[in-house]
Amino acid sequence: MDYHLFRLINDLSGQYKMLDRIMLWSSEYVTILLAFALFGFFIVGLKKKIYMKTALFTGAALVVSMGIGYVVKGLFYRPRPFIEHDVNLLVLHNTASSFPSNHTLAAFAIALGIAVFHKKVGSLLLLCAGLIGLSRVYLGHHYPLDVFAGVSIALLVVFLLKKSLNKLERGTRRHVTKRVS
Template sequence: MNFDYKLFEMINQFAGQNQILDQTVMLFSKFGPILFGLVFVWLWFSKSGKKVDNRKIVLYAITITVFALGVNKVIELMYFRPRPFVTYAVNLLSDKTSTDPSFPSNHSAGAFAMAWALFWHRKRIGSVLLIMAFFMALSRIYIGVHYPFDVTAGAIIALIVTAVLISQRRLLDPLYQNILQAFRKSKGQKYYRNM
């Protein structure tokens, strides 16, 4: 824990030194999840590649994110770690002084869940999302609301959940196929398996 705090200090010490950087990091920390979501909205409606495959990736991302956040919630119920600003004097840039558990980071878990889900199927754009997820995790430390171990745990939980669910593709693919078929029927369109 001492090493965790020292690492936190190394990153958080730069907060409050540059107003432009602070505002940029705070905006990304707050609205970054929306950017991640927009990537999947684009993918859902994208005409690049097979539409069915694109939409399955979106369903995988949603499933993985929900499960990763669910695992986080279970951990939070069993173990409570106060936020850094509760225990220490930190450079706090967040206007929301939440007293929710610091460990594990939901922002990190959610961002990495979406990134890993996409990376598993589309390496190039998935790599971009992984880089964004890294900066999302870093931003949470910078603004003073999480320790490095919190965001690392979120990323690892997301990776494990992704690996487990991807290993169950034989069960999930037919389920997603049925969901997509029902979606298309609800739109009054004929379903083509070879889209």
């Protein structure tokens, strides 16, 4: 199933010049745009507390997600599609483990982290992150399962961090309420 879906997406590569350019650009630069979005939240956060909270939460989600991703990548080597199969490869890539997709993992960690606090901006960033994941398969660098693993790790980390933050904030409110009483 994974290889079949890979073929459906990667076989489009090289067929349409405009689509090739969009996918190359997405894979290379949209991750950078997401990083700039995170940096923007930090800068604005110097004046508005909610933006700093967003930036710190998202930064933590990114660091933890990438850490988990690197551990998983070290434990489970999976050859990239272009090593095992004849694929449409538009740009060369290193031969490190394909599983999970670091580009996708980072993109979704940022997009999901921001979406927790800012739904509209987060929705737009999630679309961008989805485009990155699709582009990684289109370019022949990852299988769909690699992308799915990146999304899953980021989603799990953001969910657990948000749950921990909520618990921490509830405990802080209870502590402040008891002191005031």
